[in-house]
Amino acid sequence: MDTLHGTYVTLRPATAADLxxxxTALATVEVARWWHWPDPEGDLAEPEHRHLAITVKGETVGMIQWYEEEDPDFRYASIDIFVHPDHHRLGLGTDAIRTLASWLFDVRGHHRLTIDPAAENSAAITCYERLGFRRVGVLRKQWYDHSREEWADGMLLDLLKGELSEGS
Known part of the structure; x- marks a missing residue:
């Protein structure tokens, strides 16, 4: 995969050097609340891994990953992201999503993208909606919340080609 350049961020394939x-980001309260990544080394070692380091001026500030369903009758891609809290509210996550979404639409040929944050993660949902994602519905007991040790709901949002907001 090529390196992708946004307005503020650069997305490049993540390596062991990013771990x-x-x-550090995953250990923060703000990220750990929503993210559990049990085997990053193993995931990055997979030849087809789709984890991208989010960098700003050469500094890694987070990670964005993508998955795609390749069956032509159900083709779509999904995105997931975290940014270290020291870099929250600077537009970096928004720029990273916009950059990857544009690539998934224009280069990979997808017509639809999904993202599925925790239903309680209102900051993430607000960010995604500003980009043009629309709520599809609640995914009941979709993910295991390790901080509460219980299953929790997710919010499914999707974005169709042509709906991506170019604004902030």
């Missing part, structure tokens, strides 16, 4: 930064 200390990822672990």
């Amino acid at each position: 200390p930064t990822f672990r």
